[in-house]
Amino acid sequence: MAELFSLQQIVNGLQLGSIYALIALGYTMVYGIVRLINFAHGDFYMIGAYAAYAAFFLFNAYIAPGNVLVFIVLIVAMLVGAAVAMLSNKFAYKPLRYKPKLSSLVTAIGVSMFIEYFFSAFPPIGPSPRGFPEVLPKVMWTMGSAQVSNYVVIDLVVAAALMTGLTLLVQKSPLGRAMRAVSQDKDAAKLMGINVEGIISFTFLIGGAFAGAAGLLAGLTYPRIMPYMGILPGLKAFIAAVLGGIGNIPGAMLGAYIMGIAETTANAYNSLLGEGIAFVILILVLLVRPTGILGEKTADKI
Amino acid sequence: MGTIKLPRLLIAALIFYVVVTILSLDQVHILNGYFMVIINRSLIFVILAASLNLINGITGQFSLGHMGFAAVGAYVSGTITTLVLKLPAPQPGFWITGPIFIFMIAIVIGGIAAGLVGFLIGFPSLRLKGDYLAIMTLGFGEIIRTILNNIDYVGGPRGLLGIPKFSTFTTITLFTFLIIVLLRNLVQSSHGRAMLSIRENELASELCGIDTTRYKVMGFVIGAFCAGVAGGLLAHLLQLAHPTQYGFLPSALVLIMVYAGGMGSMTGSIFAAFSLTFLTEGLRVAFDNIPSFRIGTMDVRIGTEWVMVIYAILLILIMLFRTEGIMGMREAKLLIIEEKKKK
Amino acid sequence: MSALLSIQGMSHYFGGLKAVSDFTFDVPEGVIYGLIGPNGSGKTTTFNLISGLYTPTTGKIFFQGKEITGHRPFRIVQGGIARTFQNLRIFGNLSVIDNIRVARHYTVKSGLFTSLLRLPSFLQEEADVREDAMQLIRMFHLEDRAHDQAKNLPYGALRRLEIARALATKPKLVLLDEPAAGMNPKETDDLMGLIRRVRDEFKVTVFLIEHHMKLVMNVCERVKVIDFGETIAEGDPKVVGKDPKVLEAYLGKRGAEC
Known part of the structure; x- marks a missing residue:
């Protein structure tokens, strides 16, 4: 039995937090820009895991397991995640953009149901869990009281690289400025000549790609994938985004790592508590600080 | 003075009850046991859909974990009848005997427990504006499964088994009728109008002196209570309660019923609950009879799994092309209480 | 004249932006009081502060001598301050009579169980509320459309419905947010008569x-002119209308339109 806040739990927590962070970013960006909780976002992550799985068997014949293969599989997972996210936006969310918000929320549920049921009904995939292949031989090191594998390094490095790239994109590039403008005020952005629908589509693309990457990392780290694997991590990542301040990009990262460490720590104590800690956090946030850690109070337009 | 039109609905319910009972008699045998299970299940889904409609359609909130409350009702009432009181299976018959009366109390207690849980998760989320209820109920619907899986007393992952079959056509019809009347009376009262006004415009509602938090929570708790009753009835119909029966996906089926029937229309929910339950069974039978075929080297079998894929597409199509569902916000005459006209 | 509503040193900031700056004024009981100023001068913010949608950054609001700063909006309505909105906020899918009955709800005494069981006391109260609502509806010439969905009403009727709905909360003070917005001159003239009638018949401020x-100069008995969150002039409309500062800040730009 590990003690609370052991080094090992923190390492495990950072690993889980990296995966949550990549999912949470997509949630929070889409929410920030179109005020929609995209319930299907967890399923993009699941699709990413399956895409990585398929890519492994496609490329394994030519490339031996190792860092190069991981990189190729990662790119495939991100591309597939991005494509699915953009398609859902185009066919399910875009037509409802100016309808009551509830319609988009219900549609998001429909998209989520469709993906989950389709994957479990589609014979080549099926409902049963599959083992995820070893895309890379596992190496373990001992660091003080903790066991650290090269998987941990990959999880942290991939997440850090993507998040750095995103931060630079949003803060420094003209595209990022346009994204921030659209999230502030769609109508004003349109008047400034910004292609609002293009920006929204791009946001879904980034979110989907990040979720796809998270899918690969999850497959690698917890090597079991199935069609319903996206529901709970998606939910927890969303809660992480709420904890950090919904719509706030650094907030989503911060919330995700807090969530990851809280979950692994609680899990070491009691598995039921590990499962439930996310909801305890959600209730506490809603009661104590609904705007989240880094969120600001926004004035409702009246 | 006009008369209160309450009896009309009662008469309709009685006609339904008598006709189905006669058709199911052994001597007539038009509705066999299989059909009766589907009818009973439809009635239970009527409760679930109509009560979710109170939350999502009337009060304008967005709950995603309705089956989670059904789970609370199922396990609480099942625990009372099966584990605590160890009631024997009832004798077949029309009359309400002692054990059946206790069963009905257990069902109501299950409903109250679900309502209490509803308050605990509804209050923190409904206090705020936004979609927090959706995330909270979705989380609750999933977490309840984990909790049930971990409580050995109620069977853990095996589920609560050996529940006596107290849910008969009679008891189910009775509960369904009472809940429909309750929901109808609620919606067509001053309290119901307060809830409707929140759906229409929350800010204006608050500025008409309505304590919006209170009415959102009230609608949610009443909805959760009804779901708890439905869950108890379902457990005593299927004679088991199992963690996998509740969760996000079963809840989504109820959601489809509400939006297919028409957000805000009790009539639509009732109609959709019946037709979708029957359609689901019909499609199951139909898909099971599709022979398997080969594509290349792969043996393809189109099985019942595809029913839910179709429903998911149906939900998306409704939202894209007919957001108001079948009924819109209209109600059947039977469910409208005519107001007293002034002489 | 005693002050019904008293505002003391009220300021409100959005981030660093000053929307309302150190307002102090009294609205005496029984008058028709007008607050005028160009767009963005803090008028609607003032109403949002009084009706509890925002909490003032500094300052206090008193109503009938009691402090109401920071109270939740529905409490303030129940305390006697009703309001309308510049961009209408009607319950579109409810009938006209139901729009009004919602506003009467908080005075209803029948509890949840009495209502669910439809006990005689509940039925009696429903009938009373209905009769009350019909009276208001007749007064605002909406009786032909009483059972129509409100969203199908023409614009002028919706404006009247909103005022009727505000009055159904039995207020002592009614806040009207640009009641003439979008109205033609004939409708505006009718509205002026209506505002006077409302004050006289309902005994409201x-x-x-x-x-x-x-509209302001004709109907108001007391006006306050603001610009950029600051008060420029206050007093009798005839006097204020000649104030050079007002002419410059406000009428100078807009006077020609009226």
Whole structure:
């Protein structure tokens, strides 16, 4: 039995937090820009895991397991995640953009149901869990009281690289400025000549790609994938985004790592508590600080 | 003075009850046991859909974990009848005997427990504006499964088994009728109008002196209570309660019923609950009879799994092309209480 | 004249932006009080502060001598301050009579169980509320449309419905947010008569914001002119209307339109 806040739990927590962070970013960006909780976002992550799985068997014949293969599989997972996210936006969310918000929320549920049921009904995939292949031989090191594998390094490095790239994109590039403008005020952005629908589509693309990457990392780290694997991590990542301040990009990262460490720590104590800690956090946030850690109070337009 | 039109609905319910009972008699045998299970299940889904409609359609909130409350009702009432009181299976018959009366109390207690849980998760989320209820109920619907899986007393992952079959056509019809009347009376009262006004415009509602938090929570708790009753009835119909029966996906089926029937229309929910339950069974039978075929080297079998894929597409199509569902916000005459006209 | 509503040193900031700056004024009981100023001068923010949608950054609001700063909006309505909105906020899918009955709800005594069981006391009260609502509906000439969905009403009727709905909460003070917005001159004239009738028949105090000068100068008995969150002039409309500062800040730009 590990003690609370052991080094090992923190390492495990950072690993889980990296995966949550990549999912949470997509949630929070889409929410920030179109005020929609995209319930299907967890399923993009699941699709990413399956895409990585398929890519492994496609490329394994030519490339031996190792860092190069991981990189190729990662790119495939991100591309597939991005494509699915953009398609859902185009066919399910875009037509409802100016309808009551509830319609988009219900549609998001429909998209989520469709993906989950389709994957479990589609014979080549099926409902049963599959083992995820070893895309890379596992190496373990001992660091003080903790066991650290090269998987941990990959999880942290991939997440850090993507998040750095995103931060630079949003803060420094003209595209990022346009994204921030659209999230502030769609109508004003349109008047400034910004292609609002293009920006929204791009946001879904980034979110989907990040979720796809998270899918690969999850497959690698917890090597079991199935069609319903996206529901709970998606939910927890969303809660992480709420904890950090919904719509706030650094907030989503911060919330995700807090969530990851809280979950692994609680899990070491009691598995039921590990499962439930996310909801305890959600209730506490809603009661104590609904705007989240880094969120600001926004004035409702009246 | 006009008369209160309450009896009309009662008469309709009685006609339904008598006709189905006669058709199911052994001597007539038009509705066999299989059909009766589907009818009973439809009635239970009527409760679930109509009560979710109170939350999502009337009060304008967005709950995603309705089956989670059904789970609370199922396990609480099942625990009372099966584990605590160890009631024997009832004798077949029309009359309400002692054990059946206790069963009905257990069902109501299950409903109250679900309502209490509803308050605990509804209050923190409904206090705020936004979609927090959706995330909270979705989380609750999933977490309840984990909790049930971990409580050995109620069977853990095996589920609560050996529940006596107290849910008969009679008891189910009775509960369904009472809940429909309750929901109808609620919606067509001053309290119901307060809830409707929140759906229409929350800010204006608050500025008409309505304590919006209170009415959102009230609608949610009443909805959760009804779901708890439905869950108890379902457990005593299927004679088991199992963690996998509740969760996000079963809840989504109820959601489809509400939006297919028409957000805000009790009539639509009732109609959709019946037709979708029957359609689901019909499609199951139909898909099971599709022979398997080969594509290349792969043996393809189109099985019942595809029913839910179709429903998911149906939900998306409704939202894209007919957001108001079948009924819109209209109600059947039977469910409208005519107001007293002034002489 | 005693002050029904008293505002003391009220300021409000959005981030660093000063929307309302150190307002101090009294609305005496029984008058028709007008607050005028160009767009963005803080008029609607003032109403949002009084009706509890925002909490003032500094300062206090008193109503009938009691402090109401920071109370939740529905409590303030129940305390006797009703309001309308510049961009209408009607319950579109409810009938006209139901729009009004919602506003009467908080005075209803029948509890949840009495209502669910439809006990005689509940039925009696429903009938009373209905009769009350019909009276208001007749007064605002909406009786032909009483059972129509409100969203199908023409614009002028919706404006009247909103005022009727505000009055159904049995207020002592009614805040009217640009009641003449979008109205033609004939409708505006009718509205002026209506506002006077409302004050006289319902014994309420009316506090309105407008930038329609003619309406304000004709109907208001006391006005306050603001610009950029600051008070420029206050007092009798005839005097204020000649104040050079007002002419410069406000009428100078807009006077020609009226």
